[in-house]
Structure formats: structure tokens, C-alpha cells
Amino acid sequence: MHETSRRSFLAGSAALPAAAALPGIPSLVPMTEIRAATDTVAADLARYIGFGGKQAGGPGDIACGNWLASELQRLGFAVERQDVSTPFFDAERCELTSGAAKAPVWPQPIVTPTGPDGVTGTVVRVDPAGRSDFPLENAIALIDLPFGRWSTALAKPIREPVLAAFAAGAKAAIIVTNGPTGKVIALNADGRKAMFPGPVAVLAPEDAQPFLAAAARREAATLHLVGTGGRRPAFNFVGRIDRGKDRWLAVSTPRSGWYGCAAERGPGIATWLWLARWASKAVQDHNLAFICNSGHEYENLGAAETLKATAPKPAETHFWLHLGANVAGRDWHDAAGSMQPLPSIDPQRFLSVSRSLLPLARSGFAGHVGLETPYPSDVLSAGELNEVIGAGYQTVAGVFGIHRFHHVAQDDARCVDAHNVAVTAAGFQLFLERVLRGDPSGSAA
The missing domain is CATH 3.40.630.10 (Zn peptidases)
Incomplete structure (x- = not known):
């Protein structure tokens, strides 16, 4: 819904007008x-x-x-x-850590697990325009979305920066779903095949600050996406x-x-x-x-x-x-x-x-x-x-x-x-x- 059409896009309680009775269809309830x-x-x-x-x-x-x-x-x-x-994924351990900071994350379907040891790399922030100040090679990309009521990972402001980060050599991507609640916004996904070539997770905006700070200091983080998946x-x-x-x-x-x-x-x-x-x-x-x-x-x-x-x-x-x-x-x-x-x-x-x-x-x-x-x-x-x-x-x-x-x-x-x-x-x-x-x-x- 961030485009005019995904195909190309109740307090309203005023008195409801009565419909005249007609054969086979009685009038509306008052x-x-x-x-x-x-x-x-x-x-x-x-x-x-x-x-x-x-x-x-x-x-x-x-x-x-x-x-x-x-x-x-x-x-x-x-x-x-x-x-x-x-698809399904039963999570066992899904978290992002950096130094003393630890936060739960939502594994983005179709999930690419990290393995029990996780994936470690320097945190690099990717801004709402898809830009980063540092190379993404072997990094964990922190995709800092613009504010919105997000719904699907197919939306261009989400899909394109994630794909670009992997194309630039990132090991994993973390999406910060900045929105009206400060919570994780789970994102719809393709149900037939994985959308991204590596592990992707969603981080709540209310949990993001320590990791944005880690990115500013060029510190490392580790992502764990561990669980059982399949269909x-x-x-x-x-x-x-x-x-x-x-x-x-x-x-x-x-x-x-x-x-x-x-x-x-x-x-x-x-x-x-x-x-x-x-x-x-x-x-x-x-x-x-x-x-x-x-x-x-x-x-x-x-x-x-x-x-x-x-x-x-x-x-x-x-x-x-x-x-x-x-x-x-x-x-x-x-x-x-x-x-x-x-x-x-x-x-x-x-x-x-x-x-x-x-x-x-x-x-x-x-x-x-x-x-x-x-x-x-x-x-x-x-x-x-x-x-x-x-x-x-x-x-x-x-x-x-x-x-x-x-x-x-x-x-x-x-x-x-x-x-x-x-x-x-x-x-x-x-x-x-x-x-x-x-x-x-x-x-x-």
C-alpha cells in the first residue's frame, strides 16, 4: 500500500437508509x-x-x-x-547481540537459518534512502526504514535495500520497522520461495538504539536465527x-x-x-x-x-x-x-x-x-x-x-x-x- 496500486497498488454510525423490500431479498435490518x-x-x-x-x-x-x-x-x-x-518456522533462538546489548528479532520468512553459531559481522546502517556510509562486505546490514505502517517485504522500500545489501556482500540483514507502535511489524512474504539470499530478521524500533549506536562505532554484532522450518x-x-x-x-x-x-x-x-x-x-x-x-x-x-x-x-x-x-x-x-x-x-x-x-x-x-x-x-x-x-x-x-x-x-x-x-x-x-x-x-x- 506504499504505491497507488499494488496491482499496477466504524464509528460511522449515521442512520443507514432503509432498502425497499424486493423479491428474494428482504429489507436491511434497522x-x-x-x-x-x-x-x-x-x-x-x-x-x-x-x-x-x-x-x-x-x-x-x-x-x-x-x-x-x-x-x-x-x-x-x-x-x-x-x-x-x-511455510513455517518454529523459532528456538532468534536474537541480535552486540556487546552487552541483546534484543529478540522476528525471523523473516521464508527463513534462512544462521546455524547454531550465528552470523557475525560489523553493523552497517542503511538509511531510508538505501545509502550506507561504510562498505557492506561481510557486514550485518541494519536497514533503518522510514516511518510507515508496513505490511509486506515486497514493498520496494524494504525489498530493494535488502537485496542491494546482499549484492554488496552483506552476511545478513536486519530490518527496523519504524512505525506507529515501536514494535516489530511482521512482514508478508513470498510463500513459494525465499525472497533473499541470506538470513533476514525484523527488529523492533524500540530495541534498535543500541545497534544503531554499534553501527556508528563500527562494532560487530551476531545474529542468531535458529529453529525448525519447512512446509x-x-x-x-x-x-x-x-x-x-x-x-x-x-x-x-x-x-x-x-x-x-x-x-x-x-x-x-x-x-x-x-x-x-x-x-x-x-x-x-x-x-x-x-x-x-x-x-x-x-x-x-x-x-x-x-x-x-x-x-x-x-x-x-x-x-x-x-x-x-x-x-x-x-x-x-x-x-x-x-x-x-x-x-x-x-x-x-x-x-x-x-x-x-x-x-x-x-x-x-x-x-x-x-x-x-x-x-x-x-x-x-x-x-x-x-x-x-x-x-x-x-x-x-x-x-x-x-x-x-x-x-x-x-x-x-x-x-x-x-x-x-x-x-x-x-x-x-x-x-x-x-x-x-x-x-x-x-x-x-
Whole structure:
């Protein structure tokens, strides 16, 4: 999201306009019912958060997938699973040391281990422009990123300095993910092959100062990335209700991620469940495909496999809605050196829609912070929505974003509010009602 398009790129609780009833699709729930539904959303969020870490193929991801599949089966969906091979690394010792300084690091996937003795070299700082004052031959490159809400190692400001450091002879690279929390920001990676020719790790900005000082003094450091890695099975699934119609509604969301992913994934999961419960009863003139992918953190690995094998064909799909990251994460105040949670939604969430849907999206999401300014999908798209568009689906929408604790271990229950998620989910229900009845303007009929 540091480029305009990765493909080339909820406090908004104003009264939701009522949709007129139409055959097969009842009207939107009123705000009173949204408030009543908040308890269900809260339970869904708590269940998702309770699975703990969600790395693809790990215990939390598998348990979460089983739960979501069972929820769809209870609604009458026929569930088909698809195996996906994903990387993993079980860390035993991952740390950076220099003299008396020691700090934990996050091993950047696909991990190149250092071996038990580690890798030692002079620390050389690489600035945000990719420049270094000293030679990188046999060094440990300390890549001091500019401030940002980072998400993926494929971003040019990350990938290019790391590759350049190895090309200049560095033994290893350490990425300092300067961002809004001061913590390690885990970075998405290619899930099929290692991106870099040597060991790479991520260091929290709050732990970086001793190593920046070591670089200034041209002192040595040792990096240890020790553990067990390889590949393990994960699974995608699709829940279908085939009504024998000639067109499909597809709704997708990923469930996996580096940590607990409370606000990164939780609101998307809860909204996906909301829409599945609604559509299974209300949408009678479309077949339904509700898709849940693993392997998202490996640059949409699961989504790519879904589109090859189990998704409805583009020509048969009326509309595809993708619920990505930060559907409704909480915003924060920075005050007196600490962060305080706000009741409002982080505005760094983006709604991308096919151009034909722009008027409808502007009307339907008026008052929904961040979503109220939708973008045409040929200008801005990201994540798994890129995969959907690239596969040839013509009428699409997707929400994605980077909240303050995105890809941070502290993305926990503090970062999400059930009422905000319920309001957002109701907004997407309204949007779907209007798309399915063919209302491009978003005006009440």
C-alpha cells in the first residue's frame, strides 16, 4: 500500500437508509436490530481472538478454519476443503547481540537459518534512502526504514535495500520497522520461495538504539536465527448453497496472519459470518459461495489456490465481495508518550469497487469513516482483491487497510469494538442488497 496500486497498488454510525423490500431479498435490518446483533458480533470476535496465533497451518489457524466451516454447515452450506502447502518456522533462538546489548528479532520468512553459531559481522546502517556510509562486505546490514505502517517485504522500500545489501556482500540483514507502535511489524512474504539470499530478521524500533549506536562505532554484532522450518498443510474452504441459479454471489475473507490478528482479521471474519447468516436465508435468486482462505501472509498464497480450483467461474459470478484487513479496527490517540484507545474506527481502511459501483458505494457508505470515499478498483486495489481482479472477475468490491497495530503482536482485543463491527457489517449488507437488485445509483427504491 506504499504505491497507488499494488496491482499496477466504524464509528460511522449515521442512520443507514432503509432498502425497499424486493423479491428474494428482504429489507436491511434497522439500527435497533444492529444494536441487538452486537452481542453476536462480540461473541464471534471473542471466538476468533481466542484461537491465539493464526500463522497458516498452525493450531490457531486450523482450529479457526474448523469453527468457521462448521458455522457455514449449520446454515446449510455444503463445505469443500482445499489443501494448501504453507511455510513455517518454529523459532528456538532468534536474537541480535552486540556487546552487552541483546534484543529478540522476528525471523523473516521464508527463513534462512544462521546455524547454531550465528552470523557475525560489523553493523552497517542503511538509511531510508538505501545509502550506507561504510562498505557492506561481510557486514550485518541494519536497514533503518522510514516511518510507515508496513505490511509486506515486497514493498520496494524494504525489498530493494535488502537485496542491494546482499549484492554488496552483506552476511545478513536486519530490518527496523519504524512505525506507529515501536514494535516489530511482521512482514508478508513470498510463500513459494525465499525472497533473499541470506538470513533476514525484523527488529523492533524500540530495541534498535543500541545497534544503531554499534553501527556508528563500527562494532560487530551476531545474529542468531535458529529453529525448525519447512512446509506444513493448511486449508482453504468454500461453503456453497447451489440454488440452481445461473449466477453466483461470492464473499471471501482470509483468516490467517502472523499473530492474533484481532483487528486485522477479526472484523472481516465477523462481517463474513454476518453476511453468510443473512444471505443463506434472504438471497434466494443467487447461488452462494462463501470462501475462507489460509496462507494470506504468504502474499495471498491461499487465495491464489482457491481461484485455481474451487471458486465459481468469472462468467457465472454476478458479484464478488472481499473482506480484507482492517474492516473496522479501533483508532488510537497518541498522548503524553502513550497510546489511548478511542471509540472510533481507524480511518486507514479503503473501499475499492468496480467503476460501475462507485455511485452506489458513495451513497451506501456515507458516514462510514474511510469507506465513505471509495476508489475505482483499476486505480487502487490490494491483497487478495488483486488476485480476484486478476482472475477475471468483472464486478467486485473489497475493503482493506492497515490499522495501527497491523502485523504487531499486540493486535489484541483492545484493538476492536463489536458495535463498530456490527455497524460496518450492516453497511455491507445494505451494499449487497443494492448490488444484487441492480441499483447502480444507491438511491432508495
